[in-house]
Amino acid sequence: MIAFLSFVVMVLLFAVLVLTARANELSRVLKTDKLDFTNQSRINGYLMLVCLILLFAGAAYSFKELLPLMLPKAASEHGVRTDKLFDINMIIIGIAFFFTQIGLFYFAFRYNESRVDEPYFYPHNNTLEIVWTTIPALVLTGLIVMGMIEWFRIFNVDARDKNMMVIEVTGKQFNWIIRYPGKDGKFGERIIDTAHITPVNELGINWEDPKSHDDFMSDKLYLVKGHPVLMKLGAQDVIHSFFLPHFRVKMDCVPGIPTEFYFKPTVTTKEMQKYLSKQPWWQTNNPETGEPRWKTFKYELACAELCGKSHYGMEREVVVVTQQEYDDWVNQQTAMYESMKPKNTEEPKAAEESVKVENKAQAMLIKK
Ligand SMILES: [Cu+2]
Structure with a gap:
Protein backbone atom coordinates (compact mmCIF):
# COMPACT_ATOMS: atom_id res chain seq x y z
CA MET A 1 0.00 0.00 0.00
CA ILE A 2 2.83 2.39 0.95
CA ALA A 3 4.57 1.57 -2.32
CA PHE A 4 1.38 2.32 -4.25
CA LEU A 5 0.84 5.66 -2.47
CA SER A 6 4.48 6.63 -3.04
CA PHE A 7 4.01 5.85 -6.72
CA VAL A 8 0.86 8.05 -6.87
CA VAL A 9 2.76 10.90 -5.12
CA MET A 10 5.62 10.58 -7.63
CA VAL A 11 3.20 10.70 -10.58
CA LEU A 12 1.42 13.76 -9.17
CA LEU A 13 4.73 15.53 -8.49
CA PHE A 14 5.82 14.84 -12.05
CA ALA A 15 2.49 16.20 -13.36
CA VAL A 16 2.93 19.38 -11.26
CA LEU A 17 6.45 19.88 -12.68
CA VAL A 18 5.30 19.40 -16.28
CA LEU A 19 2.32 21.73 -15.87
CA THR A 20 4.44 24.42 -14.16
CA ALA A 21 6.97 24.30 -16.99
CA ARG A 22 4.19 24.49 -19.56
CA ALA A 23 2.55 27.48 -17.79
CA ASN A 24 5.96 29.18 -17.67
CA GLU A 25 6.42 28.60 -21.40
CA LEU A 26 2.96 29.96 -22.26
CA SER A 27 3.50 33.06 -20.13
CA ARG A 28 6.67 33.74 -22.11
CA VAL A 29 4.80 33.33 -25.40
CA LEU A 30 2.41 35.98 -24.20
CA LYS A 31 5.33 38.33 -23.42
CA THR A 32 7.33 37.79 -26.67
CA ASP A 33 6.50 36.97 -30.28
CA LYS A 34 9.18 34.38 -30.85
CA LEU A 35 9.97 31.31 -28.81
CA ASP A 36 13.65 30.85 -28.05
CA PHE A 37 14.75 27.38 -27.03
CA THR A 38 18.50 28.01 -27.37
CA ASN A 39 19.10 27.78 -23.68
CA GLN A 40 17.11 24.58 -23.23
CA SER A 41 18.91 23.08 -26.22
CA ARG A 42 22.27 23.86 -24.64
CA ILE A 43 21.21 22.22 -21.36
CA ASN A 44 19.77 19.23 -23.22
CA GLY A 45 23.00 18.95 -25.20
CA TYR A 46 25.07 18.68 -22.02
CA LEU A 47 22.52 16.28 -20.52
CA MET A 48 23.09 14.03 -23.56
CA LEU A 49 26.80 13.88 -22.66
CA VAL A 50 25.90 13.06 -19.05
CA CYS A 51 23.58 10.29 -20.32
CA LEU A 52 26.39 8.87 -22.45
CA ILE A 53 28.73 8.71 -19.46
CA LEU A 54 26.02 7.19 -17.22
CA LEU A 55 25.18 4.63 -19.92
CA PHE A 56 28.78 3.43 -20.22
CA ALA A 57 29.29 3.46 -16.46
CA GLY A 58 26.08 1.40 -16.05
CA ALA A 59 27.09 -1.01 -18.82
CA ALA A 60 30.58 -1.47 -17.32
CA TYR A 61 29.11 -2.06 -13.85
CA SER A 62 26.57 -4.63 -15.14
CA PHE A 63 29.33 -6.46 -16.99
CA LYS A 64 31.47 -6.62 -13.89
CA GLU A 65 28.63 -7.78 -11.64
CA LEU A 66 26.60 -10.00 -13.96
CA LEU A 67 29.09 -11.58 -16.34
CA PRO A 68 30.34 -14.11 -13.74
CA LEU A 69 26.70 -15.18 -13.18
CA MET A 70 25.80 -15.63 -16.84
CA LEU A 71 27.14 -19.02 -17.81
CA PRO A 72 28.77 -21.59 -15.56
CA LYS A 73 32.12 -23.04 -16.67
CA ALA A 74 31.54 -25.38 -19.61
CA ALA A 75 31.97 -29.07 -18.79
CA SER A 76 31.64 -30.60 -22.25
CA GLU A 77 33.80 -30.64 -25.36
CA HIS A 78 31.43 -28.73 -27.63
CA GLY A 79 30.46 -26.43 -24.71
CA VAL A 80 33.91 -24.85 -24.73
CA ARG A 81 33.60 -24.18 -28.45
CA THR A 82 30.07 -22.71 -28.27
CA ASP A 83 31.21 -20.47 -25.41
CA LYS A 84 33.99 -19.17 -27.65
CA LEU A 85 31.39 -18.39 -30.34
CA PHE A 86 29.30 -16.61 -27.72
CA ASP A 87 32.33 -14.53 -26.69
CA ILE A 88 33.08 -13.57 -30.31
CA ASN A 89 29.45 -12.43 -30.70
CA MET A 90 29.60 -10.43 -27.49
CA ILE A 91 32.85 -8.70 -28.51
CA ILE A 92 31.52 -7.69 -31.94
CA ILE A 93 28.19 -6.51 -30.48
CA GLY A 94 30.14 -4.67 -27.75
CA ILE A 95 32.27 -2.79 -30.30
CA ALA A 96 29.18 -1.84 -32.34
CA PHE A 97 27.39 -0.74 -29.16
CA PHE A 98 30.36 1.39 -28.06
CA PHE A 99 30.72 3.37 -31.29
CA THR A 100 27.03 3.74 -32.18
CA GLN A 101 26.13 5.05 -28.70
CA ILE A 102 29.01 7.55 -28.77
CA GLY A 103 27.80 8.71 -32.21
CA LEU A 104 24.18 8.95 -31.09
CA PHE A 105 24.74 11.02 -27.95
CA TYR A 106 27.67 13.07 -29.24
CA PHE A 107 25.77 14.19 -32.36
CA ALA A 108 22.76 15.17 -30.22
CA PHE A 109 25.15 17.33 -28.17
CA ARG A 110 27.32 18.70 -30.97
CA TYR A 111 24.48 19.71 -33.29
CA ASN A 112 21.95 21.08 -30.82
CA GLU A 113 20.17 24.34 -31.63
CA SER A 114 22.41 26.49 -29.46
CA ARG A 115 25.46 25.51 -31.54
CA VAL A 116 24.02 25.24 -35.06
CA ASP A 117 21.82 27.85 -36.65
CA GLU A 118 21.00 26.28 -39.99
CA PRO A 119 20.74 22.47 -40.25
CA TYR A 120 22.92 21.07 -43.04
CA PHE A 121 20.78 19.06 -45.46
CA TYR A 122 22.63 15.94 -46.55
CA PRO A 123 20.14 13.59 -48.21
CA HIS A 124 22.23 10.89 -49.85
CA ASN A 125 25.67 9.38 -50.30
CA ASN A 126 26.09 6.16 -52.26
CA THR A 127 29.53 5.31 -50.87
CA LEU A 128 28.29 5.70 -47.31
CA GLU A 129 25.23 3.54 -48.02
CA ILE A 130 27.39 0.79 -49.52
CA VAL A 131 29.86 0.88 -46.61
CA TRP A 132 27.32 0.70 -43.82
CA THR A 133 25.32 -2.01 -45.56
CA THR A 134 28.23 -4.19 -46.66
CA ILE A 135 30.22 -4.23 -43.41
CA PRO A 136 27.33 -5.37 -41.14
CA ALA A 137 26.21 -7.85 -43.83
CA LEU A 138 29.70 -9.40 -44.00
CA VAL A 139 30.08 -9.52 -40.22
CA LEU A 140 26.64 -11.09 -39.74
CA THR A 141 27.30 -13.64 -42.51
CA GLY A 142 30.59 -14.55 -40.80
CA LEU A 143 28.84 -15.05 -37.45
CA ILE A 144 26.08 -17.15 -38.99
CA VAL A 145 28.54 -19.31 -40.93
CA MET A 146 30.61 -19.93 -37.78
CA GLY A 147 27.41 -20.84 -35.91
CA MET A 148 26.27 -23.20 -38.65
CA ILE A 149 29.67 -24.94 -38.84
CA GLU A 150 29.50 -25.55 -35.08
CA TRP A 151 25.88 -26.69 -35.30
CA PHE A 152 26.66 -29.30 -37.96
CA ARG A 153 29.70 -30.39 -35.97
CA ILE A 154 27.55 -31.03 -32.88
CA PHE A 155 24.85 -32.86 -34.87
CA ASN A 156 27.13 -34.76 -37.23
CA VAL A 157 25.86 -38.34 -36.94
CA ASP A 158 28.79 -39.78 -38.97
CA ALA A 159 31.39 -38.38 -36.56
CU1 LIG B 1 8.93 -30.37 -17.99
Whole structure:
Protein backbone atom coordinates (compact mmCIF):
# COMPACT_ATOMS: atom_id res chain seq x y z
CA MET A 1 0.00 0.00 0.00
CA ILE A 2 2.83 2.39 0.95
CA ALA A 3 4.57 1.57 -2.32
CA PHE A 4 1.38 2.32 -4.25
CA LEU A 5 0.84 5.66 -2.47
CA SER A 6 4.48 6.63 -3.04
CA PHE A 7 4.01 5.85 -6.72
CA VAL A 8 0.86 8.05 -6.87
CA VAL A 9 2.76 10.90 -5.12
CA MET A 10 5.62 10.58 -7.63
CA VAL A 11 3.20 10.70 -10.58
CA LEU A 12 1.42 13.76 -9.17
CA LEU A 13 4.73 15.53 -8.49
CA PHE A 14 5.82 14.84 -12.05
CA ALA A 15 2.49 16.20 -13.36
CA VAL A 16 2.93 19.38 -11.26
CA LEU A 17 6.45 19.88 -12.68
CA VAL A 18 5.30 19.40 -16.28
CA LEU A 19 2.32 21.73 -15.87
CA THR A 20 4.44 24.42 -14.16
CA ALA A 21 6.97 24.30 -16.99
CA ARG A 22 4.19 24.49 -19.56
CA ALA A 23 2.55 27.48 -17.79
CA ASN A 24 5.96 29.18 -17.67
CA GLU A 25 6.42 28.60 -21.40
CA LEU A 26 2.96 29.96 -22.26
CA SER A 27 3.50 33.06 -20.13
CA ARG A 28 6.67 33.74 -22.11
CA VAL A 29 4.80 33.33 -25.40
CA LEU A 30 2.41 35.98 -24.20
CA LYS A 31 5.33 38.33 -23.42
CA THR A 32 7.33 37.79 -26.67
CA ASP A 33 6.50 36.97 -30.28
CA LYS A 34 9.18 34.38 -30.85
CA LEU A 35 9.97 31.31 -28.81
CA ASP A 36 13.65 30.85 -28.05
CA PHE A 37 14.75 27.38 -27.03
CA THR A 38 18.50 28.01 -27.37
CA ASN A 39 19.10 27.78 -23.68
CA GLN A 40 17.11 24.58 -23.23
CA SER A 41 18.91 23.08 -26.22
CA ARG A 42 22.27 23.86 -24.64
CA ILE A 43 21.21 22.22 -21.36
CA ASN A 44 19.77 19.23 -23.22
CA GLY A 45 23.00 18.95 -25.20
CA TYR A 46 25.07 18.68 -22.02
CA LEU A 47 22.52 16.28 -20.52
CA MET A 48 23.09 14.03 -23.56
CA LEU A 49 26.80 13.88 -22.66
CA VAL A 50 25.90 13.06 -19.05
CA CYS A 51 23.58 10.29 -20.32
CA LEU A 52 26.39 8.87 -22.45
CA ILE A 53 28.73 8.71 -19.46
CA LEU A 54 26.02 7.19 -17.22
CA LEU A 55 25.18 4.63 -19.92
CA PHE A 56 28.78 3.43 -20.22
CA ALA A 57 29.29 3.46 -16.46
CA GLY A 58 26.08 1.40 -16.05
CA ALA A 59 27.09 -1.01 -18.82
CA ALA A 60 30.58 -1.47 -17.32
CA TYR A 61 29.11 -2.06 -13.85
CA SER A 62 26.57 -4.63 -15.14
CA PHE A 63 29.33 -6.46 -16.99
CA LYS A 64 31.47 -6.62 -13.89
CA GLU A 65 28.63 -7.78 -11.64
CA LEU A 66 26.60 -10.00 -13.96
CA LEU A 67 29.09 -11.58 -16.34
CA PRO A 68 30.34 -14.11 -13.74
CA LEU A 69 26.70 -15.18 -13.18
CA MET A 70 25.80 -15.63 -16.84
CA LEU A 71 27.14 -19.02 -17.81
CA PRO A 72 28.77 -21.59 -15.56
CA LYS A 73 32.12 -23.04 -16.67
CA ALA A 74 31.54 -25.38 -19.61
CA ALA A 75 31.97 -29.07 -18.79
CA SER A 76 31.64 -30.60 -22.25
CA GLU A 77 33.80 -30.64 -25.36
CA HIS A 78 31.43 -28.73 -27.63
CA GLY A 79 30.46 -26.43 -24.71
CA VAL A 80 33.91 -24.85 -24.73
CA ARG A 81 33.60 -24.18 -28.45
CA THR A 82 30.07 -22.71 -28.27
CA ASP A 83 31.21 -20.47 -25.41
CA LYS A 84 33.99 -19.17 -27.65
CA LEU A 85 31.39 -18.39 -30.34
CA PHE A 86 29.30 -16.61 -27.72
CA ASP A 87 32.33 -14.53 -26.69
CA ILE A 88 33.08 -13.57 -30.31
CA ASN A 89 29.45 -12.43 -30.70
CA MET A 90 29.60 -10.43 -27.49
CA ILE A 91 32.85 -8.70 -28.51
CA ILE A 92 31.52 -7.69 -31.94
CA ILE A 93 28.19 -6.51 -30.48
CA GLY A 94 30.14 -4.67 -27.75
CA ILE A 95 32.27 -2.79 -30.30
CA ALA A 96 29.18 -1.84 -32.34
CA PHE A 97 27.39 -0.74 -29.16
CA PHE A 98 30.36 1.39 -28.06
CA PHE A 99 30.72 3.37 -31.29
CA THR A 100 27.03 3.74 -32.18
CA GLN A 101 26.13 5.05 -28.70
CA ILE A 102 29.01 7.55 -28.77
CA GLY A 103 27.80 8.71 -32.21
CA LEU A 104 24.18 8.95 -31.09
CA PHE A 105 24.74 11.02 -27.95
CA TYR A 106 27.67 13.07 -29.24
CA PHE A 107 25.77 14.19 -32.36
CA ALA A 108 22.76 15.17 -30.22
CA PHE A 109 25.15 17.33 -28.17
CA ARG A 110 27.32 18.70 -30.97
CA TYR A 111 24.48 19.71 -33.29
CA ASN A 112 21.95 21.08 -30.82
CA GLU A 113 20.17 24.34 -31.63
CA SER A 114 22.41 26.49 -29.46
CA ARG A 115 25.46 25.51 -31.54
CA VAL A 116 24.02 25.24 -35.06
CA ASP A 117 21.82 27.85 -36.65
CA GLU A 118 21.00 26.28 -39.99
CA PRO A 119 20.74 22.47 -40.25
CA TYR A 120 22.92 21.07 -43.04
CA PHE A 121 20.78 19.06 -45.46
CA TYR A 122 22.63 15.94 -46.55
CA PRO A 123 20.14 13.59 -48.21
CA HIS A 124 22.23 10.89 -49.85
CA ASN A 125 25.67 9.38 -50.30
CA ASN A 126 26.09 6.16 -52.26
CA THR A 127 29.53 5.31 -50.87
CA LEU A 128 28.29 5.70 -47.31
CA GLU A 129 25.23 3.54 -48.02
CA ILE A 130 27.39 0.79 -49.52
CA VAL A 131 29.86 0.88 -46.61
CA TRP A 132 27.32 0.70 -43.82
CA THR A 133 25.32 -2.01 -45.56
CA THR A 134 28.23 -4.19 -46.66
CA ILE A 135 30.22 -4.23 -43.41
CA PRO A 136 27.33 -5.37 -41.14
CA ALA A 137 26.21 -7.85 -43.83
CA LEU A 138 29.70 -9.40 -44.00
CA VAL A 139 30.08 -9.52 -40.22
CA LEU A 140 26.64 -11.09 -39.74
CA THR A 141 27.30 -13.64 -42.51
CA GLY A 142 30.59 -14.55 -40.80
CA LEU A 143 28.84 -15.05 -37.45
CA ILE A 144 26.08 -17.15 -38.99
CA VAL A 145 28.54 -19.31 -40.93
CA MET A 146 30.61 -19.93 -37.78
CA GLY A 147 27.41 -20.84 -35.91
CA MET A 148 26.27 -23.20 -38.65
CA ILE A 149 29.67 -24.94 -38.84
CA GLU A 150 29.50 -25.55 -35.08
CA TRP A 151 25.88 -26.69 -35.30
CA PHE A 152 26.66 -29.30 -37.96
CA ARG A 153 29.70 -30.39 -35.97
CA ILE A 154 27.55 -31.03 -32.88
CA PHE A 155 24.85 -32.86 -34.87
CA ASN A 156 27.13 -34.76 -37.23
CA VAL A 157 25.86 -38.34 -36.94
CA ASP A 158 28.79 -39.78 -38.97
CA ALA A 159 31.39 -38.38 -36.56
CA ARG A 160 29.95 -40.18 -33.55
CA ASP A 161 32.16 -42.50 -31.54
CA LYS A 162 31.17 -46.16 -32.01
CA ASN A 163 31.81 -46.79 -28.30
CA MET A 164 29.47 -44.09 -27.10
CA MET A 165 27.23 -44.69 -24.12
CA VAL A 166 23.51 -44.51 -24.79
CA ILE A 167 21.09 -43.35 -22.12
CA GLU A 168 17.36 -42.94 -22.53
CA VAL A 169 15.61 -40.07 -20.75
CA THR A 170 11.85 -39.66 -20.86
CA GLY A 171 10.15 -36.54 -19.53
CA LYS A 172 6.74 -36.66 -17.91
CA GLN A 173 4.71 -34.40 -15.66
CA PHE A 174 6.70 -33.97 -13.42
CA ASN A 175 9.71 -36.18 -13.47
CA TRP A 176 12.45 -37.70 -15.59
CA ILE A 177 12.63 -41.45 -16.22
CA ILE A 178 16.29 -42.34 -16.77
CA ARG A 179 16.99 -45.76 -18.29
CA TYR A 180 20.40 -47.36 -18.88
CA PRO A 181 20.74 -50.25 -21.35
CA GLY A 182 22.73 -52.47 -18.95
CA LYS A 183 25.77 -54.61 -19.80
CA ASP A 184 24.58 -55.59 -23.31
CA GLY A 185 24.45 -51.89 -24.27
CA LYS A 186 21.03 -52.40 -25.86
CA PHE A 187 17.64 -51.25 -24.68
CA GLY A 188 14.73 -53.63 -24.41
CA GLU A 189 11.86 -52.95 -26.77
CA ARG A 190 9.06 -50.63 -25.67
CA ILE A 191 5.43 -51.07 -26.64
CA ILE A 192 3.48 -47.87 -26.27
CA ASP A 193 -0.08 -48.95 -25.59
CA THR A 194 -2.38 -49.16 -22.59
CA ALA A 195 -1.72 -52.86 -22.15
CA HIS A 196 2.01 -52.34 -21.64
CA ILE A 197 2.21 -48.94 -19.93
CA THR A 198 1.24 -49.52 -16.30
CA PRO A 199 2.09 -47.76 -13.03
CA VAL A 200 4.96 -50.20 -12.48
CA ASN A 201 6.10 -50.20 -16.10
CA GLU A 202 5.81 -46.54 -17.06
CA LEU A 203 7.84 -46.95 -20.24
CA GLY A 204 5.87 -49.93 -21.53
CA ILE A 205 8.92 -52.20 -21.69
CA ASN A 206 8.33 -55.54 -23.35
CA TRP A 207 9.64 -58.07 -20.81
CA GLU A 208 9.60 -60.80 -23.42
CA ASP A 209 12.47 -59.05 -25.17
CA PRO A 210 15.68 -60.48 -23.60
CA LYS A 211 17.47 -57.15 -24.21
CA SER A 212 15.24 -55.63 -21.53
CA HIS A 213 16.43 -58.03 -18.84
CA ASP A 214 19.51 -56.02 -17.83
CA ASP A 215 18.08 -52.51 -18.37
CA PHE A 216 18.11 -50.49 -15.18
CA MET A 217 16.71 -47.18 -14.00
CA SER A 218 18.49 -44.50 -12.05
CA ASP A 219 17.44 -41.47 -10.03
CA LYS A 220 20.62 -39.67 -11.01
CA LEU A 221 22.12 -39.22 -14.43
CA TYR A 222 25.58 -40.80 -14.31
CA LEU A 223 28.03 -39.83 -17.04
CA VAL A 224 31.68 -40.69 -17.62
CA LYS A 225 34.39 -38.09 -18.10
CA GLY A 226 35.81 -38.26 -21.63
CA HIS A 227 33.26 -40.87 -22.75
CA PRO A 228 30.87 -39.64 -25.46
CA VAL A 229 27.23 -40.15 -24.64
CA LEU A 230 24.10 -40.17 -26.76
CA MET A 231 20.98 -39.07 -24.92
CA LYS A 232 17.83 -40.59 -26.43
CA LEU A 233 15.02 -38.26 -25.46
CA GLY A 234 11.27 -38.53 -25.35
CA ALA A 235 8.19 -37.37 -23.47
CA GLN A 236 5.01 -39.03 -22.29
CA ASP A 237 2.54 -36.18 -21.98
CA VAL A 238 3.51 -32.65 -22.99
CA ILE A 239 6.68 -31.11 -24.42
CA HIS A 240 9.57 -31.00 -21.94
CA SER A 241 13.08 -29.79 -22.54
CA PHE A 242 16.18 -31.70 -21.50
CA PHE A 243 18.59 -29.06 -20.20
CA LEU A 244 22.09 -29.61 -18.85
CA PRO A 245 23.37 -26.05 -18.39
CA HIS A 246 26.99 -26.98 -17.57
CA PHE A 247 27.24 -29.19 -20.64
CA ARG A 248 25.53 -26.67 -22.94
CA VAL A 249 22.96 -29.29 -23.85
CA LYS A 250 19.35 -28.40 -24.48
CA MET A 251 16.91 -30.43 -26.51
CA ASP A 252 13.14 -30.63 -26.57
CA CYS A 253 11.49 -33.87 -25.48
CA VAL A 254 8.39 -34.25 -27.64
CA PRO A 255 5.68 -36.90 -27.24
CA GLY A 256 5.77 -39.21 -30.26
CA ILE A 257 8.88 -37.67 -31.83
CA PRO A 258 12.19 -39.09 -30.57
CA THR A 259 15.01 -36.55 -30.28
CA GLU A 260 18.64 -37.00 -29.26
CA PHE A 261 21.79 -35.15 -28.26
CA TYR A 262 25.36 -36.41 -28.51
CA PHE A 263 28.12 -34.87 -26.40
CA LYS A 264 31.22 -35.57 -24.39
CA PRO A 265 31.52 -34.55 -20.71
CA THR A 266 35.03 -33.35 -19.88
CA VAL A 267 34.98 -32.40 -16.20
CA THR A 268 34.01 -34.72 -13.34
CA THR A 269 31.81 -33.45 -10.50
CA LYS A 270 34.83 -33.59 -8.15
CA GLU A 271 37.03 -31.63 -10.58
CA MET A 272 34.31 -29.01 -10.96
CA GLN A 273 34.06 -28.70 -7.16
CA LYS A 274 37.84 -28.23 -7.00
CA TYR A 275 37.65 -25.51 -9.66
CA LEU A 276 34.77 -23.76 -7.88
CA SER A 277 36.60 -23.86 -4.53
CA LYS A 278 38.82 -21.13 -6.00
CA GLN A 279 35.91 -18.92 -7.12
CA PRO A 280 34.94 -16.09 -4.72
CA TRP A 281 31.14 -16.64 -4.71
CA TRP A 282 31.50 -20.40 -4.28
CA GLN A 283 33.77 -19.86 -1.29
CA THR A 284 30.98 -18.09 0.62
CA ASN A 285 28.96 -20.12 3.09
CA ASN A 286 25.71 -21.79 2.14
CA PRO A 287 23.30 -20.78 4.96
CA GLU A 288 21.44 -24.10 4.65
CA THR A 289 24.47 -26.32 5.21
CA GLY A 290 26.85 -23.91 6.94
CA GLU A 291 29.57 -25.06 4.55
CA PRO A 292 31.22 -23.33 1.59
CA ARG A 293 28.96 -23.55 -1.47
CA TRP A 294 31.48 -25.40 -3.65
CA LYS A 295 31.37 -28.41 -1.30
CA THR A 296 27.73 -29.12 -2.13
CA PHE A 297 27.96 -28.27 -5.83
CA LYS A 298 26.06 -30.66 -8.12
CA TYR A 299 25.57 -30.67 -11.87
CA GLU A 300 21.90 -30.44 -12.64
CA LEU A 301 19.40 -31.72 -15.16
CA ALA A 302 16.45 -29.35 -15.45
CA CYS A 303 13.36 -29.04 -17.59
CA ALA A 304 13.57 -25.90 -19.71
CA GLU A 305 10.01 -26.00 -21.03
CA LEU A 306 7.19 -24.54 -18.96
CA CYS A 307 5.33 -27.84 -18.79
CA GLY A 308 2.82 -27.41 -15.97
CA LYS A 309 2.34 -26.38 -12.39
CA SER A 310 5.18 -28.50 -10.95
CA HIS A 311 7.59 -27.77 -13.79
CA TYR A 312 10.05 -26.31 -11.29
CA GLY A 313 10.31 -29.72 -9.59
CA MET A 314 11.79 -31.45 -12.67
CA GLU A 315 15.31 -31.31 -11.38
CA ARG A 316 17.73 -34.23 -11.18
CA GLU A 317 21.32 -34.55 -10.18
CA VAL A 318 23.92 -35.26 -12.84
CA VAL A 319 27.08 -37.03 -11.65
CA VAL A 320 30.19 -37.12 -13.82
CA VAL A 321 32.67 -39.77 -12.72
CA THR A 322 35.69 -41.65 -14.04
CA GLN A 323 35.23 -44.90 -16.00
CA GLN A 324 36.26 -46.98 -12.96
CA GLU A 325 33.78 -45.24 -10.67
CA TYR A 326 31.07 -45.64 -13.30
CA ASP A 327 31.73 -49.38 -13.69
CA ASP A 328 31.53 -49.81 -9.90
CA TRP A 329 28.24 -47.91 -9.85
CA VAL A 330 26.80 -50.01 -12.69
CA ASN A 331 27.69 -53.19 -10.80
CA GLN A 332 25.63 -52.02 -7.84
CA GLN A 333 22.48 -51.43 -9.94
CA THR A 334 19.63 -53.90 -10.06
CA ALA A 335 17.98 -54.60 -13.40
CA MET A 336 14.32 -53.58 -13.56
CA TYR A 337 13.43 -57.10 -14.69
CA GLU A 338 14.87 -58.49 -11.46
CA SER A 339 13.36 -55.94 -9.12
CA MET A 340 9.92 -56.32 -10.68
CA LYS A 341 9.76 -60.06 -10.12
CA PRO A 342 7.56 -60.80 -7.13
CA LYS A 343 9.13 -63.29 -4.70
CA ASN A 344 7.17 -66.39 -5.84
CA THR A 345 6.92 -65.85 -9.58
CA GLU A 346 9.38 -65.87 -12.41
CA GLU A 347 7.90 -63.30 -14.72
CA PRO A 348 7.62 -59.56 -14.00
CA LYS A 349 4.32 -59.70 -15.88
CA ALA A 350 2.73 -61.28 -12.81
CA ALA A 351 3.74 -58.20 -10.79
CA GLU A 352 2.13 -55.98 -13.37
CA GLU A 353 -1.02 -58.07 -13.32
CA SER A 354 -1.27 -57.84 -9.54
CA VAL A 355 -0.92 -54.05 -9.77
CA LYS A 356 -3.57 -53.96 -12.49
CA VAL A 357 -5.95 -55.93 -10.26
CA GLU A 358 -5.24 -53.53 -7.39
CA ASN A 359 -5.90 -50.56 -9.67
CA LYS A 360 -9.17 -52.07 -10.81
CA ALA A 361 -10.21 -52.64 -7.21
CA GLN A 362 -9.30 -49.05 -6.37
CA ALA A 363 -11.21 -47.73 -9.39
CA MET A 364 -14.28 -49.70 -8.31
CA LEU A 365 -14.00 -48.32 -4.79
CA ILE A 366 -13.79 -44.76 -6.15
CA LYS A 367 -16.84 -45.40 -8.38
CA LYS A 368 -18.82 -46.61 -5.39
CU1 LIG B 1 8.93 -30.37 -17.99
